[in-house]
Amino acid sequence: MPMLADPSQRYLPFNPVPFPNRTWPDKVNKKAPIWLSTDLRDGNQTMTNQQKLRFFRHLIQIGFKEIEVSYPAASDTDFQFCRDLQNNGEVPDDVWIQVLTPARSDLIKRTFEAVAGLKHVIIHMYNATSCLFREVVFNNDRAETIKLASDHTRLVRELAEQYAASHGTSFRFEYSPETFSQTETPYAVEVCEAVKKTWLAGEKSVWADGRKEERIIFNLPATVEVATPNCFADQVEMFCNTISEREKCIISLHTHNDRGELFAKTDKADILGCAVAAAELGVLAGADRIEGTVLGNGERTGNVDLVTLGLNCYSQGIPPNLDFSDMFSVIDTVTECTGLPVHPRHPYAGELVFTAFSGSHQDAIKKGFEAQTRREKAGDKVWSMPYLPIDPADVGCTYEAVIRVNSQSGKGGIAYIVKSALALDLPRRMQIAFYKVVQDRSETTGKEMTSKDITTAFRQTYHLGGSIYDGRLVLKSFVTVDIRSATPSAVGSPDRSRAHSRVASLQNAVVEASPDRSLDSNLPSASKRLTAKVLIDGTLREVSGEGNGPLSSFLDALQGDLGIALSIREYTEHAVGAGSDVKAATYVELIPPNVDAKDKTKGGFWGVGVDADITASGLKAVISAANGYLGQNPIQVPENA
Numbered sequence: 001m002p003m004l005a006d007p008s009q010r011y012l013p014f015n016p017v018p019f020p021n022r023t024w025p026d027k028v029n030k031k032a033p034i035w036l037s038t039d040l041r042d043g044n045q046t047m048t049n050q051q052k053l054r055f056f057r058h059l060i061q062i063g064f065k066e067i068e069v070s071y072p073a074a075s076d077t078d079f080q081f082c083r084d085l086q087n088n089g090e091v092p093d094d095v096w097i098q099v100l101t102p103a104r105s106d107l108i109k110r111t112f113e114a115v116a117g118l119k120h121v122i123i124h125m126y127n128a129t130s131c132l133f134r135e136v137v138f139n140n141d142r143a144e145t146i147k148l149a150s151d152h153t154r155l156v157r158e159l160a161e162q163y164a165a166s167h168g169t170s171f172r173f174e175y176s177p178e179t180f181s182q183t184e185t186p187y188a189v190e191v192c193e194a195v196k197k198t199w200l201a202g203e204k205s206v207w208a209d210g211r212k213e214e215r216i217i218f219n220l221p222a223t224v225e226v227a228t229p230n231c232f233a234d235q236v237e238m239f240c241n242t243i244s245e246r247e248k249c250i251i252s253l254h255t256h257n258d259r260g261e262l263f264a265k266t267d268k269a270d271i272l273g274c275a276v277a278a279a280e281l282g283v284l285a286g287a288d289r290i291e292g293t294v295l296g297n298g299e300r301t302g303n304v305d306l307v308t309l310g311l312n313c314y315s316q317g318i319p320p321n322l323d324f325s326d327m328f329s330v331i332d333t334v335t336e337c338t339g340l341p342v343h344p345r346h347p348y349a350g351e352l353v354f355t356a357f358s359g360s361h362q363d364a365i366k367k368g369f370e371a372q373t374r375r376e377k378a379g380d381k382v383w384s385m386p387y388l389p390i391d392p393a394d395v396g397c398t399y400e401a402v403i404r405v406n407s408q409s410g411k412g413g414i415a416y417i418v419k420s421a422l423a424l425d426l427p428r429r430m431q432i433a434f435y436k437v438v439q440d441r442s443e444t445t446g447k448e449m450t451s452k453d454i455t456t457a458f459r460q461t462y463h464l465g466g467s468i469y470d471g472r473l474v475l476k477s478f479v480t481v482d483i484r485s486a487t488p489s490a491v492g493s494p495d496r497s498r499a500h501s502r503v504a505s506l507q508n509a510v511v512e513a514s515p516d517r518s519l520d521s522n523l524p525s526a527s528k529r530l531t532a533k534v535l536i537d538g539t540l541r542e543v544s545g546e547g548n549g550p551l552s553s554f555l556d557a558l559q560g561d562l563g564i565a566l567s568i569r570e571y572t573e574h575a576v577g578a579g580s581d582v583k584a585a586t587y588v589e590l591i592p593p594n595v596d597a598k599d600k601t602k603g604g605f606w607g608v609g610v611d612a613d614i615t616a617s618g619l620k621a622v623i624s625a626a627n628g629y630l631g632q633n634p635i636q637v638p639e640n641a
């Protein structure tokens with residue numbers, strides 16, 4: 001059947017009640033609500049009692065103090081679950097077990113049998129109050145619906161008194177005018193007034209003084225979500241304003257996602273959406289408590305997700321009183337017990353929610369991390385990070401997933417991965433050069449590049465990290481001689497030469513075009529001679545050159561002995577690691593003579609070297625860049641060399 005051209009003939013809009021005095025839009029939430037997990041009741045579609053027990057234990061671990069465990073009168077399995085909790089001493093003393101029952105005598109009695117002996121119990125009774133349900137399901141008028149609710153409240157009270165006396169149980173009572181959001185709000189208040197009057201009636205009532213821990217709970221469900229969250233918030237505020245003895249009541253909300261977003265993707269399905277907004281606005285409107293499920297499971301599109309709500313509080317600096325620091329184990333428990341997957345983009349929990357693929361996001365995150373590290377070093381711990389509302393580490397994620405690279409990524413993200421994986425802080429223009437390499441590979445394969453793909457590409461491009469990445473030239477050893485005094489000033493084979501004491505103090509020094517000034521600051525021109533053993537396409541050769549420092553001497557050697565004419569356009573270095581393990585990372589950009597040194601958009605070849613000895617690190621960087629050059633140009637050894 002096609003969709004209707006005029007849906008108004010079949011579907012009527014929700015008619016909000018005018019409520020100009022609403023105050024909730026100007027409120028700010030300052031504390032977490034009381035949470036009730038209904039995972040084992042409203043979130044439970046197929047769980048066995050074994051799975052329920054595993055889930056129950058996890059809910060305790062997360063920190064829930066109120067847990068709705070079943071609808072005991074619905075089945076022997078649900079009944080038995082309560083008995084098992086009691087018989088096996090599973091319930092900590094500070095946890096309230098909640099059970100659901102309809103307003104039916106036989107089922108209420110069965111419910112009490114199920115919880116006999118438990119220490120703290122909330123009996124949750126419900127009957128639908130909306131016009132549709134009154135007329136269609138119950139065939140009751142307004143007065144009969146009120147009578148149904150208050151008569152059965154009386155029965156609950158009597159049984160609670162009886163079981164409290166015989167088993168020492170502390171009971172509380174929760175009443176839900178089911179379909180609250182579709183019920184005329186003044187009428188819902190009327191029903192709840194009748195329920196409250198009955199519950200608090202009588203000399204004997206232990207609840208009559210409305211002590212904090214014994215307040216009656218009115219749970220206002222958006223059983224089926226039929227309007228925008230602001231309409232629900234209005235209904236909640238109206239209810240809170242008009243219910244009498246508000247101080248003796250806890251106002252609880254139970255929202256669903258019917259108007260929210262449904263993610264459904266082949267084998268993955270997940271729920272998100274308006275339930276979160278309705279619950280949050282409802283709290284601004286005066287509610288004290290939220291019922292929901294961890295990761296939002298439940299009938300149809302599910303209940304409100306307590307992970308999202310809890311971490312939304314957390315992101316505002318409000319302690320949620322729920323511990324999601326091991327999100328992976330939360331996900332494992334939920335998925336294994338319910339059989340339902342978690343969508344990769346589920347807020348806070350999905351595998352992609354802390355991941356940026358797009359270049360500008362990655363760039364901002366990389367800069368954000370650098371700024372965050374600086375602030376934290378200065379003692380400011382406040383999290384202030386582009387695109388990441390909370391620190392992924394707080395929910396047990398590593399930073400590895402934060403940046404993932406595909407063809408939409410930019411230099412910033414790629415540089416972030418190189419820095420995280422290899423501790424190399426690439427100079428900006430080298431980032432741009434390497435970004436092109438990665439983008440080419442990513443476009444060729446059409447696939448995401450993993451961190452390993454990127455580090456491998458880096459090692460291959462710059463010949464870094466072991467003989468498998470060697471280029472045509474490999475530096476085997478070198479010696480530098482001060483030609484004014486003719487005494488050796490540095491002897492080394494890379495990484496075996498003496499550690500250079502200056503390395504530890506190097507802080508990202510950038511010296512353009514004249515690197516040897518930074519290395520050998522006070523020496524005049526041609527004060528050094530460098531002799532190096534270099535493998536050239538597998539054949540060992542000795543080369544030698546002169547300059548005002550080791551790098552210029554080496555370049556002189558490459559030109560004089562191998563015909564590789566290159567000069568330095570940019571030079572950067574920084575320390576890697578600390579203490580006795582410190583190394584130097586050096587970056588150089590070399591250009592051939594035909595390239596304009598001032599036009600930095602063209603013609604350079606970048607190289608990187610890492611070594612415990614700063615001279616060796618610089619020479620390796622030169623070799624690395626020269627190898628890049630030789631990838632595009634032949635070696636033409638001069639005849640007289």
Ligand SMILES: CC(=O)SCCNC(=O)CCNC(=O)[C@H](O)C(C)(C)COP(=O)(O)OP(=O)(O)OC[C@H]1O[C@@H](n2cnc3c(N)ncnc32)[C@H](O)[C@@H]1OP(=O)(O)O
Nearest residue numbers: 042071073074075101102103104126127128137138178223
């Ligand atoms: C919105 C929610 O999540 S509510 C909770 C949903 N969960 C469940 O329903 C749990 C599973 N339910 C069940 O297994 C069954 O419905 C039971 C055990 C509760 C009752 O089963 P049955 O006695 O066979 O009744 P059945 O389900 O066929 O019909 C429900 C009857 O209860 C009445 N009823 C339904 N809800 C309520 C209520 N909250 N209070 C009082 N009566 C109710 C209906 O009007 C109907 O009455 P009728 O037989 O006079 O027409």
Ligand SMILES: CC(C)C(=O)C(=O)O
Nearest residue numbers: 126176178221223254
């Ligand atoms: C029983 C009530 C609270 C319920 O589950 C609902 O209305 O969705």
